[in-house]
Amino acid sequence: MLRVYRKLLRLYPTEYRELFGEEMIAVLLQERDENANRKLAARARLALREIAGLVGGALHEHVRVRFEFRDVLFLYDGRFTMRNGFRFPKATAVLMTIILAGVIVAIRKGEVIATTLPPFSQPVTPVHPAHSYLLPGVIAGILFFYAVGLAGWAIVFALRRSGVHRLADVSGEQH
């Protein structure tokens, strides 16, 4: 596991790594030693939390360095990585298993259909020109919905930062 942590540390900017790299490895070592006798599930949870923290931290440091974002950490502390531990909802694991099973069944089904069909001898023809007109429309649609989503997210984010959404909770007291 330590090898994985060392590899993930390489994702950090050089300056950061030089400053904290060895210290972080020492902390990870101490944590690993202390948890050596715990159950496999507990150790896996710990490893997942550390991996998520290292990847998130490295990403944050690059964004900070690249865009000279000074205040992002306090935002990041509260909203993203600095949650109360790393929690992987059980429902997600069940959902992922169902999706994986679905994908496997679909592949098997596809293979069965492929073997029952006669060999396809017709040459593959290029896409009809009429179809290519659809493509820009589809791309424009995706971009439009992406922009709407982004704008919505920005509004919600701004409201959360300003605390305006909490006004509704206190306005009742003033009547």
Place this chain on the structure above:
Amino acid sequence: MALYDMSPQVINDKLPLTEPVLLILLSLASEPQHGYAILKDIERMSNGRVVLSTGTLYGALRRLLEDDWIERFEEEDTSRGKQAYRLTPQGRRNLQLEIDRMKQITRLASLRVALKER
């Protein structure tokens, strides 16, 4: 003066602190600590509710160092020369501001809740 003083002197742009940052500062308030000790102390102080990853802890420490809220030094009494962290006077002042802010909110909340219950 308003019960909850929100003047810039009291509430600077760094407050309120997030819970993990507050816990890091509280961990360093009584004595200097090294990274692993901070992690364990935070876990103990929050009864296991706040568990930071190493990456998250060092991200916060970097920021606090950059803002001169904490400082880094080499512990002399260890054979390995571990790096440790302690609060700077500015960090201690800001921690006190945050504690005062929280006290005021608690007092206000108690008053409001008591008024509602009458």
